[in-house]
Amino acid sequence: MIYNLPFYAVIIIIAIGLYIIAFKRNLIKIAMGITIIQSGVNLFLITLGYRKDGLAPIFTHLPKDTPIPNGMVLPVPQALTLTSIVIGVAVLALILSFIIVLFREYGTLDTYKMRRLKE
Amino acid sequence: MTDEGLSLIVQNIVSLLFPLALIFSFYIILFGHVTPGGGFQGGAVGASAVVMLIVAFGAKKIHGNMSHENMSIFESTGALIFILTGLIGLIVASTFLSNFLVDTPLFGEIPAWGSNPGILNSGGILPVLNIAVGMKVIAGLSAVVLLMALAMEGKKK
Amino acid sequence: MRKILAFVFFIIFCGFLFISVYELHTFGDPPSDMDDYIINNAQNQTGANNAVTSVVFDYRGYDTLGEATVLFTAIAGVMILFRKRREP
Amino acid sequence: MIDTLLTHAPILIIAAPLLTAFILPLIDKVSTKGRNILALCAVVFTLILVVMLAQDVIENGIRIYTLGGENAHMALPSGYHVPVRITLVVDALSAFMVIISSLISFVGLLYSFAHVKGEGTGKFYTLFLLMLVGMLGMEMTGDLFNLFVFLEILSISSAALVAFYIRKGQPIEASIKFIIISSLAALFVLFATGLLYGEYNLLNMGALASEINSQTGGLTLVSQFAFILLLASFSLKAGSAPMHMWLPDTYGEAPGAISMFLVAGTQASLYALLRVIFTIYNTALDTSIIGGLLIILGLVSIFIGVTMALIQIDLKRLIGYAAVAEVGYILLAVGVGFFELAQGELSEYGLKALQGGIFHIFNDVLDIGLLFLVAGAIIYLTKETNLNKLGGLARSMKYSSFFFLIGLVAVAGLPPLNGFASKILIYEAIYKVSPLLSIIAILASIFMLAIFVKIFYSVFMGPQLPSLSNIPKTPLLMLTSMAILSGIMIFFGLFPDYIVDHLVTPAVNALVDNFTYITSITGGI
Numbered sequence: 001m002i003y004n005l006p007f008y009a010v011i012i013i014i015a016i017g018l019y020i021i022a023f024k025r026n027l028i029k030i031a032m033g034i035t036i037i038q039s040g041v042n043l044f045l046i047t048l049g050y051r052k053d054g055l056a057p058i059f060t061h062l063p064k065d066t067p068i069p070n071g072m073v074l075p076v077p078q079a080l081t082l083t084s085i086v087i088g089v090a091v092l093a094l095i096l097s098f099i100i101v102l103f104r105e106y107g108t109l110d111t112y113k114m115r116r117l118k119e
Numbered sequence: 120m121t122d123e124g125l126s127l128i129v130q131n132i133v134s135l136l137f138p139l140a141l142i143f144s145f146y147i148i149l150f151g152h153v154t155p156g157g158g159f160q161g162g163a164v165g166a167s168a169v170v171m172l173i174v175a176f177g178a179k180k181i182h183g184n185m186s187h188e189n190m191s192i193f194e195s196t197g198a199l200i201f202i203l204t205g206l207i208g209l210i211v212a213s214t215f216l217s218n219f220l221v222d223t224p225l226f227g228e229i230p231a232w233g234s235n236p237g238i239l240n241s242g243g244i245l246p247v248l249n250i251a252v253g254m255k256v257i258a259g260l261s262a263v264v265l266l267m268a269l270a271m272e273g274k275k276k
Numbered sequence: 277m278r279k280i281l282a283f284v285f286f287i288i289f290c291g292f293l294f295i296s297v298y299e300l301h302t303f304g305d306p307p308s309d310m311d312d313y314i315i316n317n318a319q320n321q322t323g324a325n326n327a328v329t330s331v332v333f334d335y336r337g338y339d340t341l342g343e344a345t346v347l348f349t350a351i352a353g354v355m356i357l358f359r360k361r362r363e364p
Numbered sequence: 365m366i367d368t369l370l371t372h373a374p375i376l377i378i379a380a381p382l383l384t385a386f387i388l389p390l391i392d393k394v395s396t397k398g399r400n401i402l403a404l405c406a407v408v409f410t411l412i413l414v415v416m417l418a419q420d421v422i423e424n425g426i427r428i429y430t431l432g433g434e435n436a437h438m439a440l441p442s443g444y445h446v447p448v449r450i451t452l453v454v455d456a457l458s459a460f461m462v463i464i465s466s467l468i469s470f471v472g473l474l475y476s477f478a479h480v481k482g483e484g485t486g487k488f489y490t491l492f493l494l495m496l497v498g499m500l501g502m503e504m505t506g507d508l509f510n511l512f513v514f515l516e517i518l519s520i521s522s523a524a525l526v527a528f529y530i531r532k533g534q535p536i537e538a539s540i541k542f543i544i545i546s547s548l549a550a551l552f553v554l555f556a557t558g559l560l561y562g563e564y565n566l567l568n569m570g571a572l573a574s575e576i577n578s579q580t581g582g583l584t585l586v587s588q589f590a591f592i593l594l595l596a597s598f599s600l601k602a603g604s605a606p607m608h609m610w611l612p613d614t615y616g617e618a619p620g621a622i623s624m625f626l627v628a629g630t631q632a633s634l635y636a637l638l639r640v641i642f643t644i645y646n647t648a649l650d651t652s653i654i655g656g657l658l659i660i661l662g663l664v665s666i667f668i669g670v671t672m673a674l675i676q677i678d679l680k681r682l683i684g685y686a687a688v689a690e691v692g693y694i695l696l697a698v699g700v701g702f703f704e705l706a707q708g709e710l711s712e713y714g715l716k717a718l719q720g721g722i723f724h725i726f727n728d729v730l731d732i733g734l735l736f737l738v739a740g741a742i743i744y745l746t747k748e749t750n751l752n753k754l755g756g757l758a759r760s761m762k763y764s765s766f767f768f769l770i771g772l773v774a775v776a777g778l779p780p781l782n783g784f785a786s787k788i789l790i791y792e793a794i795y796k797v798s799p800l801l802s803i804i805a806i807l808a809s810i811f812m813l814a815i816f817v818k819i820f821y822s823v824f825m826g827p828q829l830p831s832l833s834n835i836p837k838t839p840l841l842m843l844t845s846m847a848i849l850s851g852i853m854i855f856f857g858l859f860p861d862y863i864v865d866h867l868v869t870p871a872v873n874a875l876v877d878n879f880t881y882i883t884s885i886t887g888g889i
Contacts, residue, residue, distance in 0.1 A: 007297035014555075015290045021548070022282055027540070034547055041554050044297075048562045049311070052304035057315055057327035060153050062234035069308070069315035072327075076311050077561070079331040080509055083343045084554060086159055086256075087516050090350035091547045093263045094520060097354045098527065098540040100270050105533030114537060152324035157332060191355065191389055198348055198386040201341060202379060208432075215375040216337040216432045221323050229323045242324040248333045248340070255344055259351045266358045293555075296589035300562050307565040309446045317441075338431045338450045342501065342513035345382065349494045349517055352389075352487050353524025359484040 006047040013040035027102070027109045031095045038088040042081050049077030124177035133175040140168035148253035152242035158249040162256025169261035178268035187269075190262040197255030204244055204251070218243040371436055373417040374429040374452040377462065378500050380413070381406050385493040392486030400477060403489045407470050407496070414466045418459035422870045426455040426884045428506065439506075439568070439885045447568040447885060453506035455881060456870035457722070461503040461635045463867075464726055467852075468628045468733060469496045471845045472621035475737055478839035479620050479744055480528075488528060495521040495625060499632045506885065508557045509567050511636060512550060515601070518629055519546035526618045526626075538613040545610045549597040556593035559586050570885030573644045573878055583648050591649070594640045601633035603691050605665035612672075612684035616749075620740020621845075623680065624733035627687060631725050634694065641702065643878045651705050658699025659801070665692025666808045673815050677751050679742065682819065683735045686775060686812060690728040696805065697721030697790045700797050710876055713796040718872045719864055720789030727774070727782045727856065734771040734849045738764050741842050742823070745835045751819065756828035760835050765824040767846040772820055774853055776813035782853045785860030 017040060020033030054073035055066060066072070099109065106114050124130060147161030173181050205216040212219040220226050220243040228241045301307060314335060315327055322330040332340050369376070384406035391399045421427055429436050429452040439447045454462075473492065480488050498518030505511050520543070527539040561567060563586045564575045576587055583591075596607075603611040611630070615623045641654065669689025676682040698721045704714025741764050742757065743749055758765040774783035787809065795802040856863055874880070 002298075004297060004300065004303045006303055007300060008294065011290065011293045011297055014293065015286075018286060018289070021544070022286055023279070030544060034544065034551075037548070037551050041551050041558065044555065044558050045561075047303065048306060048558055050304055051306065051308070056155065057318075058155060059230070059234055059319060059325040059327070060237035064234055066234070068233065069312045072315055074306060074308055074311035075314055075318075075327040075331045076336075076567075077558075078328045079336055079339075080561075082157075082159060082328075082332060083336075083339050083509075083513065086343050087346050087513070089260070090346045090520060091516070091543065093267075094350045094353050094523060095540065095543055095547075097263075097267060097270075097357045098523075098536055098543065100267065101357055101527075101530065102533060102536045102540060105530070105536065114533075152326050152329045154326065155328075157326075157329050187355070191351070192393075194348065194351065195386050195389050198344055199383070201344055202383050202386060205337070205341065206379065206383075209372055209375070213434050214430060214432055214436045215372070215379070216334075216341070217434070218322055218334050218432065221321070227323065230319060230325055232319055235325070237325050242329075243322055243334075245322060245324050245329055245333045248337070249329070252340070252344060255347065259347050262351055263354050266354050270358050292589065292592075296559060296586055299585045299589075300559065306562060309565050310448055310567075311565065313441065313444055313446070313448055334432060335449055336509075339507075339510055339513055341382075342510065342517060345385075345494065345497065346513065346516050346520060348386070349491065349520045349524070352490050352494070353520060353527075356484050356487045356491065356524055357527060357530075359487070 006050075007044070010040050010044040010047060013037075013043065025111050027099050027111060030111070031092065031099065034095065035088070035092055038084070042084055042088070045077045045081045045084065049074035124180065125175050130175050133171050137168050137172055140171070141165055144168065144253070144257070148249055149246070150239070151249040152245040153237040153239060158252030159256055161249075162253045163260065165253070165257035166260035166264070169257070170264050173265060173268050178265055178272050182265060182269060187262045187265050190258040190265070194255050194258040194262065197251045197253075197258065200251035201248060201255070204247055208244070216244075218245075220244050220247070369413075370416065370420055372429070373413050374427065374454050374504055375431065377410055377413050377417065378497055378504070380409050381493040381500070382497050385490050385497065388486060388490045388493070396485070399486055399489065403493060404473060406493060407466070407473050410496070410500075411466045411470050414459075414462050417454060418463055421454055421459045422456050422866070426453065426874070426880060428453050428884055438887075439570070440887060446566060447571050450510055451506040451568060451570075451885065452504045453570065453881065453884065454504055456874040457635070457638070458503050460722065460726070460867060460871040461632065462500055464631065464729055465496065465499040465503065465628050468625060468729055471733070471848055472625045474841050474848075475621040475740070475845040478841035479740065484528070488525070491521045491525050492625070495525065495629065499629060502632045503635055506569050507567055508560065508569055508572065512553050512557060515550050515553065515633070515636070516547075518632065519543065519550065519601075522614075522622070522626055522629055525622045526614055528619050528622070535617040538610075538617040542610050542614045546601060549600045552593050552597045556590040556597070559590040559593075563587060563590075568885060569639065569644055570882050573646070574882045574886050576645060576648050577878070577882070579648070583645075591640070591645055595637065598633050598637035598640065599661060601630065602637060603630045603688055604661050604695055605668050605688065605692065606661075608665065608668065608688045611688055612681045615684035615687060615736070616678055616681040620737060620744065623736040623740065624729075627732050627736070628729050630687075630691065631729055634691070634725065638698065638875060642875045643881050646878045647705065651702055655699050655701075655703030655705075658695050658702060662692045662694070662696030662699055663801070663804065665689060665695060666805065667692075670808050670811045670815070673812070678749050679739050679751055679754070679819070679823070680736065680749060682751070682815070683732060683739060686735070686815075687728070687732045689808060689812065690724070690732060690775070693787065693790060693805065694721050694724050694728065696794065696801070697724065700794050703797065705876065713793045715872065716789055717793035718875065719868050720786050720793060722871050722875070723786040723789065723860075723864060723868045727786045727853075730849055730853050730856075731771055731774040731783055734767060734846060734853065735775065737842070737846050737849065738768045738771065741838055741846075744842075745838065746832055748832075751822055753829070753831070754823045755826045755832070756824070757832065758824040759828055760832070761824075761838055763843050764838055764846070765820075767850055768820060768824065770850045770853060772813075772816040774857070776816060777809045778813070780854075780857050782856035782860070785857055785863075
C-alpha cells in the first residue's frame with residue numbers, strides 16, 4: 001500500500017542506523033547506530049498495532065460510547081515494545097561499559113586502530 | 120563534573136526535586152494496573168531521580184551512602200519476588216505465573232466490564248509483579264549509571 | 277572497492293525492507309484475532325483495567341520474566357567489567 | 365508426585381537455574397563454598413529433570429505447557445481459536461538439544477570450579493547459569509517473540525563472560541564485536557517477528573505454521589521476506605560461513621569452559637534455524653532452492669574453516685575455525701535432508717542425512733568442547749597460546765595430551781569415536797545426491813586430521829622447552845570434566861546404533877513431521 005507512510009518512516013530510520021554501523025569507524029557512533037535501529041524496530045511494532053481512531057486499551061474513565069474492541073488499539077504490540085525497549089537499554093548499557101573499558105586499555109575509539117586480535 | 124559535583128544551587132534544587140520524583144515513580148508503579156504506567160515506566164522515573172542525584176553530587180558521595188552492592192541485593196530481591204510469585208502460582212493454582220489472586224481479598228476485586236472509574240484493589244498478581252519489577256528497575260538502572268560514573272571519575276585522576 | 281560493494285549491498289537490503297512493508301496490511305487496519313480476545317477478556321480474567329499491563333504481566337508474563345532477566349544479566353555483566361581486579 | 369513433576373518439568377527446568385542465579389549474589393556475600401555447592405545443585409537438578417522429561421517425551425510424544433493458563437496442556441483458551449498465552453513446546457528435538465545444553469553446562473561448571481579464581485567469581489557463576497537459562501529457554505519455547513527474549517539473554521550473558529579476563533583488552537574487543545553483531549541479528553529477528561505478527565496477528569510458532577502451511581497459492585511475499593531475515597540472522601548467530609568472522613575471535617578469547625559453552629550456544633541458534641525452516645515453513649518453501657542454499661552455506665563453511673585453520677598460530681583460534689567447519693558439516697547434512705523433503709515425505713537418503721546432521725550437533729559440541737577444555741588447561745598452566753612457543757607438554761601433562769588425542773581423532777572423523785559415527789552417515793547420504801559433495805567433505809576431514817596431527821606434534825611432542833620445564837600439575841576437576849566428555853564420546857563411538865535409534869531418530873521424526881507439532885497447539889483443527 002502506498003499509504004503505509006509510517007512503515008516507510010520506520011524503514012528510513014532503520015536504514016540510517018544500518019548505514020552508521022556499516023560505514024562509521026567510531027565505536028560511540030556504532031553504539032548510536034544500534035540504538036537508532038532499536039528505535040526503528042520499536043516504532044515498527046507500535047505502528048503495527050495502530051487501529052484507525054483507536055484509543056489506548058485502558059478502561060479507566062473510558063468514554064462511554066467507545067466500541068469495544070474495535071475502538072481500541074491492539075495491546076500486544078505495546079507490550080512487546082515495552083519488552084524490547086528494556087532489552088535495548090540492557091544491551092546499550094553493556095556496550096557502553098565495554099567502550100569505557102576498551103578506551104581505558106587502548107586509548108582510542110577508532111575501530112581501524114584497535115586491531116590487537118590477529119587476523 | 121568535579122568530584123564535589125555541581126554548584127550549590129543545583130544541589131539544593133535536586134534535593135528538593137528528588138523526593139517528588141521518587142513519589143511520582145511510586146505512584147506510577149502502584150497504579151500501573153489501573154492507569155497508564157507500570158513497573159518499568161515507574162522504575163525508569165525512579166532511576167532517573169537517582170541519576171539526578173549522581174550528577175548533582177558526584178558519584179563518590181552517592182556511592183558512600185548507597186553502594187552498588189546494596190543496590191544489587193535490592194535488585195536480586197525484586198527478581199526473587201517475581202519468580203517466587205510465579206512458583207506460588209504453580210503450587211496454589213494450575214500453572215507457572217497463573218493469576219491466583221483474582222477473587223481473593225488481596226487485590227482480588229474485578230471491576231465492572233467496560234468503562235469504569237477503576238479500583239486500586241484489583242488486578243490479582245499484577246500489582247505484586249509491578250512492585251517487584253519497579254524495585255528491580257530502580258535499583259538496576261541506578262547501579263549501572265553509578266558504576267559507569269565511578270569508572271569515569273576514577274579515570275580522570 | 278570494498279566500500280562500493282558494501283554500499284550496493286546496503287541499498288539492496290533497504291529496498292528489500294521497503295518492499296516487505298509495502299506488502300503489509302494497510303496502516304490503521306491490522307488483523308486482530310488475538311488482540312480482540314485480550315481486549316474483551318482482560319478485565320474479567322485478570323481484574324485489571326489496563327489491558328497493556330495485563331498483557332505484560334499476565335498473558336505474556338513469561339516474556340516479562342525473561343526481560344527482567346535480561347536487565348539482571350546486563351547489570352551483572354557491567355559489575356563484572358568494573359570489578360576491582362588482580363589479573364592472573 | 366512424579367506425574368506432577370513431569371507436568372511442570374518444562375518450566376521447572378528453566379526456573380531452577382534462574383532462581384539460583386537470582387539467589388547467588390545474596391549467598392556470595394555469606395560463603396563462597398555454599399555458592400559453589402548451590403550452583404552445582406541447580407545444574408544437577410536441571411540435568412536430572414531434563415533426562416526424565418526427555419525419556420517421557422521420546423516415549424509418549426510431544427508435551428506442551430501453557431504459562432498462566434488454567435490448564436497446562438491446552439494451548440488455546442477455552443472457546444477460542446487462536447493461542448493467546450505463551451506456550452512451551454517440548455518435542456523430541458527440543459529434548460535432544462536440552463540434553464546437550466544441560467550436560468555441557470554440568471561439565472563446564474565442574475571445569476570452572478578449578479579454572480576461575482579471584483574477584484568476581486560469584487558473578488561468573490550467576491552469568492554462567494543465566495547463559496544456561498538462555499539456551500534452555502530458546503530450545504523449549506513455542507513462541508517467536510519469546511525466542512527473541514531468550515536469544516538476547518544468551519548473547520548478553522555470553523558477551524559478559526567472554527570479557528571476564530580483560531588481559532590487555534583483546535577479550536573486550538572480541539566481546540564488543542560479538543555483542544554488536546548479535547544484537548543486530550536479534551533486532552532483525554525481532555523485525556521478522558513483527559512482519560509475521562502484522563501479517564497473521566500471531567506469535568505462536570505452531571499457530572503460525574498452521575496458517576502458513578494452509579495457505580493456498582503459496583507463501584505471501586511478507587512471510588517470504590520474514591523467512592529470509594530469520595534465515596540470515598540465525599545462520600549468523602550459528603556461525604555459518606559468510607558471517608563467521610566473530611566466531612574465532614570470541615572462541616579464542618573466552619575463558620576455557622566458556623568457549624565450550626559458546627559452542628553449545630551456537631547450536632541453540634542452529635536449533636532455532638531448524639525450527640524456522642522445518643517447523644514453521646516446511647514444504648511451503650521451495651525445498652530445492654532452500655536446500656541448495658543450505659548446502660552451499662555448508663560447503664563454504666567447511667572450506668573457510670579448514671583453510672583458515674591451516675594458517676593460525678593461536679591454539680584456540682585454530683579450534684574456533686575447526687568449529688566453523690563442523691557447523692558446515694551440519695548445514696550440509698541438513699541441506700541435503702531438506703532437499704530430499706518433498707510433500708512431507710522423506711526419502712531414505714534424506715532421512716539418513718538428517719540423522720547424520722542431528723547426531724553431528726551433539727558430536728560437534730563434544731569434540732570441539734573437549735579440545736577447548738584441553739586448550740584452556742594448557743593456557744591456564746602455561747599462560748601461553750602461541751603454537752610456536754609451546755612444545756613437549758606431553759611430559760608434564762600426560763592425561764591432557766591423551767584427551768587431546770581423543771578429541772583430535774573424533775574431530776577428524778576416524779573410526780572408533782563418535783565423529784566417525786555421524787560423519788559416515790553424512791557421507792553415505794550425500795554420496796547418493798552428488799558424489800562430488802561427499803568427496804569434498806571427506807577431503808576436508810583429511811585436511812582437518814593433518815592440521816590437528818601437526819598441532820599435536822608441535823604442542824605435546826618434541827623436546828621440552830626450557831620455559832615450560834616446571835609447570836604445575838593439572839587440577840583434578842579439570843581432568844574429571846575432560847574424562848566425562850571423553851567417556852561419552854567413546855560410548856557414542858562404540859554404540860552409535862543405540863544412540864541413533866533411541867535419541868536421534870525420534871528427534872529427526874519430530875523435526876520433519878510438523879503436522880504433529882501444529883495439532884498439539886491447535887488441537888487437531
